[in-house]
Amino acid sequence: MSEEGHIHPISQIISNTEAIFREMGFAVASGPEMETEYYNFDALNIPTHHPARDMWDTFWIKPENARKLLRTHTSPVQVRYAETHKPPIRIIVPGKTFRHEATDATHEAQFFQLEGLMIEEDVTLANLKFVLTNYFEKLFDTQTNIRFRPSFFPFVEPGVEIDMSCFKCDGSGKDCNTCRGTGWIEIMGAGMVHPKVLQAMKIDPNKYKGFAFGGGVDRIAMIKYGIDDIRSFYSGDLRVINQF
Numbered sequence: 001m002s003e004e005g006h007i008h009p010i011s012q013i014i015s016n017t018e019a020i021f022r023e024m025g026f027a028v029a030s031g032p033e034m035e036t037e038y039y040n041f042d043a044l045n046i047p048t049h050h051p052a053r054d055m056w057d058t059f060w061i062k063p064e065n066a067r068k069l070l071r072t073h074t075s076p077v078q079v080r081y082a083e084t085h086k087p088p089i090r091i092i093v094p095g096k097t098f099r100h101e102a103t104d105a106t107h108e109a110q111f112f113q114l115e116g117l118m119i120e121e122d123v124t125l126a127n128l129k130f131v132l133t134n135y136f137e138k139l140f141d142t143q144t145n146i147r148f149r150p151s152f153f154p155f156v157e158p159g160v161e162i163d164m165s166c167f168k169c170d171g172s173g174k175d176c177n178t179c180r181g182t183g184w185i186e187i188m189g190a191g192m193v194h195p196k197v198l199q200a201m202k203i204d205p206n207k208y209k210g211f212a213f214g215g216g217v218d219r220i221a222m223i224k225y226g227i228d229d230i231r232s233f234y235s236g237d238l239r240v241i242n243q244f
């Protein structure tokens with residue numbers, strides 16, 4: 001057996017993702033993993049006591065009155081980036097995120113998220129559809145369709161869930177475990193950036209529009225490589241890792 005190392009599947013997905021988005025003119029941005037309450041929640045239209053905060057089980061840093069936390073998503077980087085860059089903005093943000101929750105086959109307390117943001121004068125959901133279709137086709141090396149379903153996230157309006165047609169069965173659903181016979185795979189959340197978030201970015205919502213999307217890199221890797229337990233990526237079990 002070879003003892004030579006190789007790139008971890010999560011790192012491979014991130015590296016491929018960066019290459020695909022760079023071709024479409026997106027820059028790769030990053031930000032701190034220990035965040036303030038302001039960037040993680042308030043600036044994203046999730047004020048204190050907003051019920052949507054319950055969507056994110058949060059690791060708070062002691063002392064709690066310092067109001068610092070381990071970021072629950074990569075979205076704070078949107079606001080940080082917009083504070084130092086003027087539109088047009090095209091970025092993706094791959095990075096580590098943290099949730100205070102029990103682990104199981106589809107949940108880890110630490111995982112990787114991929115965030116995207118595009119802000120220009122005339123951006124619509126049609127642009128989002130083009131960008132993500134191109135991304136999934138290159139990443140999964142196949143033709144694909146995507147569809148939007150209405151959803152809610154406080155930082156976008158309207159919000160959508162994004163499904164991609166199943167790359168294993170070409171969307172037929174026939175005898176397919178990957179999509180459980182539906183022909184579609186739930187892959188990301190997205191939407192048009194909420195005017196309040198644009199204001200927090202000091203961008204005029206009457207002049208500029210933007211889309212944002214976000215999803216789990218671990219989930220994308222699980223789908224692409226047919227892995228059914230997210231913990232496999234972090235266990236260090238060579239029997240798993242050596243398959244890639």
Ligand SMILES: [Zn+2]
Nearest residue numbers: 166169176179
């Ligand atoms: Zn399928």
